[in-house]
């Protein structure tokens with residue numbers, strides 16, 4: 075049964091969505107890798123936390139070169155995660171608890187093991203099989219230089235040369251991410267047909283919504299001209315304007331086809347895009363009424379602990395979204411980002427930047443990071459729109475900074491940069507559920523988790539935090555319950571209380587949110603009713619690194 079509310083078609087406008095990285099959530103079968111059967115056993119926890127929906131990162135069969143974002147079959151489940159029957163049971167059981175299920179669709183690229191790519195490799199240049207991807211001859215007299223200067227999101231050139239069946243060097247193919255993730259050519263009708271057929275397949279199984287992975291990469295300008303950026307500077311899609319392979323206008327036609335499909339279901343399915351683009355207006359273009367419903371807001375995520383930057387991220391997002399009738403999705407973390415407790419516990423809180431986080435552990439103050447992460451959560455959860463919580467952020471988990479090289483090497487960012495960037499393994503360490511030593515209840519036995527858990531995580535475990543009013547988990551639960559009861563209103567109800575200085579204060583629905591990002595204690599209106607505070611309020615004042623919700 076799909077859950078219904080009086081406003082069922084717009085559930086995403088106010089939902090709290092919990093991101094599950096299934097490999098690291100719960101291991102049901104004791105092989106040290108999380109799976110769907112395990113996840114089902116913890117749906118009660120997610121409903122009890124106050125989530126409305128769960129987003130699962132990819133569950134498809136995958137050689138797992140990029141954490142499952144390299145898909146070799148769009149219509150199945152990776153055997154390590156379970157079966158299609160497990161998936162159906164997951165959806166059923168989630169719905170029984172009022173939780174919607176959002177899947178991740180990786181449609182900019184496939185795995186190099188996908189039958190389409192394998193067929194393309196064995197077919198000649200110019201063949202229909204090759205036209206599903208971007209195969210091109212190289213430049214230079216012997217074709218030994220890449221076809222253009224585009225760079226790869228994980229470091230290096232975006233092109234790899236193939237070898238012909240007779241062993242001689244062949245054409246090159248485009249990969250915006252790892253070489254094992256060749257880009258699909260969405261200009262080729264059979265690509266759209268195949269991928270949208272798969273999305274339809276999942277929607278028919280009852281999936282409530284889809285996250286479109288790396289959406290701005292999905293269209294390339296005809297002729298694949300050189301980019302004007304300096305390839306030495308690395309991948310920086312947030313500053314690219316007029317890039318021939320990022321945020322090119324053709325993406326909007328693709329999204330319209332996805333939306334058409336989503337709208338053909340009853341109730342309509344939801345589309346959330348991952349679009350890291352150069353401005354709120356560029357982002358809003360993805361959210362026009364016939365495109366996606368919402369998008370993760372990366373300006374907010376990257377703002378760090380800085381009142382001005384947070385203020386402008388919010389102040390620019392709200393009118394841009396309102397102009398197209400969409401709502402934002404606010405997030406503090408994901409499977410791609412340094413954990414929020416760690417980012418905000420550093421001297422330079424803006425240093426955290428995707429997987430390319432070069433900052434070493436030295437400057438970390440974990441206590442300060444925890445305080446700020448709670449304060450940031452009340453800013454995030456107090457904003458109108460959808461809020462996304464990455465698994466473990468509700469436990470206050472820090473980034474694991476001392477993973478051994480073989481664990482870091484599970485991320486191509488680490489390997490492709492020769493270890494210069496730590497990559498994302500540190501935020502993907504399996505969750506601690508109970509007990510004082512690894513695997514902390516992650517596996518039903520003493521199986522070694524696929525990424526090693528730190529020895530001091532016992533206090534972060536769900537069982538250790540449950541029932542402890544001072545814990546991160548109970549704090550999140552209280553905040554989510556209040557949010558659900560009082561609501562954060564619509565974009566039109568949003569208003570600023572302060573417009574500069576270190577105090578960020580705004581009204582949102584029935585809440586007044588006041589956050590102190592400065593260094594002194596701020597006075598609070600003595601008549602105001604405090605609904606929740608992220609920390610102590612000594613003498614009724616609001617200390618640094620603390621947020622309160624007041625009732626209006």
Ligand code: GLC
Nearest residue numbers: 140143180251287288409410
């Ligand atoms: C998105 C995913 C990330 C993945 C990349 C390539 O950014 O969130 O994990 O590596 O796309 O698919």
